[in-house]
Amino acid sequence: PVLVVDFGAQYAQLIARRVREAQVYSEVVPHDTPVADLMAKDPAAIILSGGPSSVYAEGAPGMDPALVDTGVPIFGICYGHQLLVQALGGTVEHTGSREYGRTEVTVTDDAGVLHNELPRRHPAWMSHGDSVTKAPEGATVTATSEGAPVAAFEDTGRRFAGVQYHPEVGHSPHGQEVLRRFLHDIAGIRPQWTTSSIVEEQVAAIRRQVGDGRAICGLSGGVDSAVAAALVQRAIGDRLTCVFVDHGLLRAGERSQVERDFVAATGVNLVTVDARERFLSALAGVTDPEQKRKIIGREFIRVFEQAERDLKAQGDYRFLVQGTLYPDVVESGGGAGTANIKSHHNVGGLPEDLQFELVEPLRLLFKDEVRRVGLELGLPETIVHRQPFPGPGLGIRIIGAVDAARLETLRAADAIAREELTAAGLDRDIWQCPVVLLADVRSVGVQGDGRTYGHPVVLRPVSSEDAMTADWTRLPYDVLERISTRITNEVPEVNRVVLDVTSKPPGTIEWE
Ligand code: XMP
Secondary structure: OEEEEEOOOOOHHHHHHHHHHOOOOEEEEEOOOOHHHHHHOOOOEEEEOOOOOOOOOOOOOOOOHHHHHOOOOEEEEOHHHHHHHHHOOOEEEOOOOOEEEEEEEEEOOOOOOOOOOOOOEEEEEEEEOOEEEEOOOOOEEEEEEOOOOOOEEEEOOOOEEEEOOOOOOOOOOOHHHHHHHHHHHHOOOOOOOOHHHHHHHHHHHHHHHHOOOEEEEEEOOOHHHHHHHHHHHHHHHHHEEEEEEEOOOOOOOHHHHHHHHHHHHHOOEEEEEEOHHHHHHHHOOOOOHHHHHHHHHHHHHHHHHHHHHHHHHHOOEEEEEOOOOHHHHHHOOOOOOOOOOOOOOOOOOOOOOOOOEEEOOOOOOOHHHHHHHHHHOOOOHHHHOOOOOOOOHHHHOEOOOOOHHHHHHHHHHHHHHHHHHHHOOOOOOOOEOOEEEOOOOOEEEEEOOEEEEEEEEEEOOEEOOOOOOEEEOOOOHHHHHHHHHHHHHHOOOEEEEEEOOOOEOOOOOOOO
8 A cells, every 4th residue: 555644634634535546545544653564564655744743843743764764665745745854864944934825836947757747837735834945865856936945856766755735635736646646657656446446355355254144234325335235245145134224314215216226236135124103203392403313323223123133033144234434444543443333333323232243345445436436336326426414314404393294394395405406417516415494493475475484494505525624515596596496386384495604613514
């Protein structure tokens, strides 16, 4: 792998994703990983990420200088650029000229490999207080900026390079090309990380792990569990059984999408449990969001456990498939992830004492890779490109108590919004667009000749990379208008459509 050493900024995961976009497998490792442990992973190259620190700050994370003697190609970015320069005997100084944000970079006459034939002056994203003032002995300075005399250097002989700017962000339009050139042309790595190779490797890994055992997988209707199930199905065929719990809090068409489209694409064994009554009665009269979530989580576990007991008759299901993604793994410190299940998980918070061995075929993948794998496995676009949907479902999109009639209302409004967004070709531009029913709010309206006294629904379109932060999406007015007109015409209980224009933070994406 290419190892991305994380110096504590939020950029390491992004760098790892960009490396994979260059078709090279990458992993994020903490900055205090000893050199011996790095070498044990047999890295094809090492990338030192940016970080929040000054190399001179007290307690600033450092880099073991021995790293440069390992013979592994190294690319430094921002803070990592400065660390690499220091380790190689160059100079980093507090020059007093900081650069933050979009900055003009000038390619030198000897543009080297990384900046060869790029526009002589081009924008790049900077964020630094210290600057490299002298490149290491034997290295070429290939770019400069006003605040960074050595905005880029390379030593192709020893296979080292560094850039002061952030090539991984969209604001550095040539960044991906520079990163690609480092990986392919300086480090000499062959681009082999492709979707078909991912599928092949994961299928082989699942076969090794599961042997002739049986696995069970809870389907949520979401992308991750669907792709995880499809991979395991490809590996072990009908020794996988999927369980889909219809808790009555699903969107329109969701159940049939799983029962029809997913089964048609994979031929998987599917057990659907109709638990609508059970959830509705458990939720009756409950308005507190946390209480709703707890009840839904608890009921889900009961239903899932019952399904698992029912399956015992067929054989021993020792493995549980989970759609855990790489960002979850990195954020939880890269833990081993077998043994018992931790409480907070995709399936909806399974209890700790539920004894399964986990199969997590997506634990090396980012979301965009998961989607590509899904398509490679023949899953329909309707599943692969669907918006994220919370486990507690529409239950946390009804502000107020949940009942069958309110669910029906929200389902109808939500279906219209999704239809119009899809028709406008906006599905890929938005992260998701929850529709929220303000069930305890009423407002006066007029329709035909009559007064109405109905409920508002809120449209909550957001753009996001990872749902940790989000911005409200500027949807075209004509699309908003169609959604509003249709909902108020077609859903009798709703007489008002409002737009949520709050970013996250301070708002969360969901209302509850
Ligand atoms: P918030 O509302 O916290 O949501 O900004 C961030 C993302 O997570 C989804 N979400 C959930 N997903 N179980 C899930 O599987 C949950 O309990 C849950 N709550 C929120 C939400 O849709 C958004 O994509």
